[in-house]
Amino acid sequence: MLYLVILVALYIGFVLYDRTAPGGTASPLVNGVLLFSVLFAALALTGVYATLTAAPRGIEVTRDRVTVVGRWGRRRTFPPLEQLSFRVARRYSAGFLTDSAVVHLEIWGKGFPVRSYLVSEELFAGAVRSERDG
Numbered sequence: 001m002l003y004l005v006i007l008v009a010l011y012i013g014f015v016l017y018d019r020t021a022p023g024g025t026a027s028p029l030v031n032g033v034l035l036f037s038v039l040f041a042a043l044a045l046t047g048v049y050a051t052l053t054a055a056p057r058g059i060e061v062t063r064d065r066v067t068v069v070g071r072w073g074r075r076r077t078f079p080p081l082e083q084l085s086f087r088v089a090r091r092y093s094a095g096f097l098t099d100s101a102v103v104h105l106e107i108w109g110k111g112f113p114v115r116s117y118l119v120s121e122e123l124f125a126g127a128v129r130s131e132r133d134g
Contacts, residue, residue, distance in 0.1 A: 003047045011040045054118045068107075068117065076115070084109045089116070 018033055052071045060067040066078040078084055090104040100120045108114040 003051070004044055007040060007044055007047070011036070051118075054116060056117050056119060059119070068115075078107065078112070079109055 014036055015033060056068045056070050057073075058069040060069065061081060064080055066081060066084065068076045068078070070076065085108050087106045088103045089106050092098075092102040092104070094101050098120070102118055102120055105117050105119055106114050107117070
């Protein structure tokens with residue numbers, strides 16, 4: 001959200017500067033406002049997509065596997081917890097953007113590359129066990 005607010009402020013500043021500069025009354029196609037608008041939209045969408053993709057919707061832990069449910073519904077299956085390695089790459093404390101602490105978690109194991117996720121501490125600590133585990 002903060003990324004988007006800063007991007008919008010920069011965009012508004014650029015457009016205001018463009019309109020008040022000499023020759024600022026030229027068409028948006030000629031003076032670059034149209035190009036900057038397309039660039040703004042691409043940066044905004046890329047930033048939002050990159051941020052939300054790293055934040056999973058949920059984690060399911062069963063006896064034989066760990067499943068991470070991604071933000072867009074994609075399910076990624078990992079081996080059981082005993083076969084996984086975890087590392088907290090960075091911890092972000094609670095602040096005005098979130099009520100709880102967030103960790104940048106890296107997961108890896110034999111046969112698959114390192115995967116990174118941004119998860120709240122509650123989501124990771126309270127991983128849901130499947131009904132099949134009884």
